[in-house]
Amino acid sequence: MSKVARDNMDARRPQPSPVTIMIGLEAVIVAVTEGVPRILSVGHTDHALSPPEHGVRTRPEAPDALPFGPLDPSADCTLDQALRGWVSEQTGLSLGYVEQLYTFGDPYRDPLQREGGPRVISVAYLALTRECVPAREQNASWRDCYTYLPWEDWREGRPQILGHVIEPALQQWLTGINEPSRQRRQRERVDICFGFSGSAWDPERALERYQILYEAALVPEAWPQDTPAERLPTSPSGRPMALDHRRILATALGRLRGKLKYRPVVFELLPDTFTLSQLQGVVEALSGVRLHKQNFRRLVEKGGLVEESGGTTFSTGGRPAKLFRFRREVLRERPAPGVRLPGAS
Template sequence: MTTALNAVEINLSAAIAAVANNDPLILTTSSSGQPERDELPFGPFNPLEHRTFETGLREWVAEQTPLQLGYVEQLYTFGDRGRHKTVEDRGLHVVSVGYLALTRISENGSEQLRKSGARWRNWYSFLPWEDWRGGKPAMIDEEIRPALQEWAEANALPSRLSRFRMAFGDENIAWDEERVLERYELLYEAGLIEEAIRDGRADRTPARCLPGLAMSFDHRRILATAISRLRAKLKYRPVVFELMPPAFTLTALQETVEAISGRHLHKQNFRRLVETTELVEPTGAEQIQARGRPAALYQFRHNVLEERSVAGLRVGNRS
């Protein structure tokens, strides 16, 4: 028997990623309650209408945006209480099933996208401490490290200090770009981001929060999970080509990998890596450039999936 005490609603949320102009993008819609607040496309799972969770997700995305999803994979199930306040006020406990989806941006669909109210946002506007392409973000040493140090030492809990060092690194521990979710959860627990204040987990004013746009519900948490998964998957599956056009230059491929990983990569080392993995092959065509010689165009070599089970760009962790 379902009562107000054990009623559960299952929400399906999509972190839809693309890359354009060397920046990683996430598709967001406007919150009905707070139009200025971004949220991921989402909707409830209806077991009478949706045969599977993924079927339901695709239907919600098609209803809220002009996109037809291609590559989709389930991320994680989020069931913590307190992160869906508006729904829980009705006595429901919300379970969010997050998905990662990859797509290419089409110029033809930009007008339809605008009319739908959806928009592409740079995902580093939500998680600015994750973008190391220009070197370590100043905010890590100027804001995050002192605040987390104070929080970790407040109750003399060694576990907090250890988590802080593992997540953000120090002189003995390298920054690991895959720990996106761990860093977000640590900042949430320390009360340094707006969602923690909204959920009643921290007693401070929004003005004292770290830079970075908040999202509705637990959607920034789902975004952090999606980035973690995609950064890790780059190294063992050729998912990056889901974001590339059919033909591309090696420079464009490198810039896409850099955008996702949040790291600057050495050009010659990257090209040697691409050659070693044999993930691409030349098309025989060239791209005319504004300056310099024309650049050779390449395409993904699909046969690689039949040749070996692990096929990715193992760029390694930052040292």
């Protein structure tokens, strides 16, 4: 090996440092049942089950959290394997589709570091599963992901919370910005992300929206640890989560919404055979918008995404529906097969 390359190698040797590093693996495990997109969450207490009211001053003491497991650096496995391992151990779920989302490494994102603990770097994953097996752990359960991000669900029209709570609060935040050019930039960003002032609502921008709410301190997660209860600003609702887990959830939702359009990931969430309404229901649940029935059906059928399985189901409430299955050959035919959302420009 040449001297140059050896020098580069040497640069990688660890410097002595008082702070050690820990890798945490966090998983957003998604399943859709009866039109509800659910994620597996742990650590919540039962008395906290009722969702907080809009605008109520609140700071839950035992917030929900995403399931996670530490990485054993001496273990002889990849990050993915480690993740699958502890998820199966803790919950009994064997994950199918798994995708790395993002690595979060802000200092002090875990309060433990303040107490002299290690610096925790979290590698977040998105996992999709068909079954909602009740988790093996006592304190884990499947929860509607829109309890955490209620402004993301537009299926019943524009969510009340946007007009009643979020828009005025963000306007107030914007007027509080002194520097004019900064204010203009932020106003544009808010308009684009939240669809204010005539901008369109883009379901994929879930992370950017959460990020803005965080910067504007409209989510309890952004408030300092030691804020006295009476000085807390009002929460724009949405159930909080531990640490930055809601940010991770928003990342997962945005990524999944994007992926729907160009990869056939929906089928990871459906049984082998399904009706077109079921398929549409899952897409709607995840994207958070309603789709035009006839056009949706034509798109997936003529797009070669599904084929009739031959069977029919009578459990529809109306006329029996044909059963379909995913048509794998589409992978050969089209470069980016997925379910196009309207206005996907």
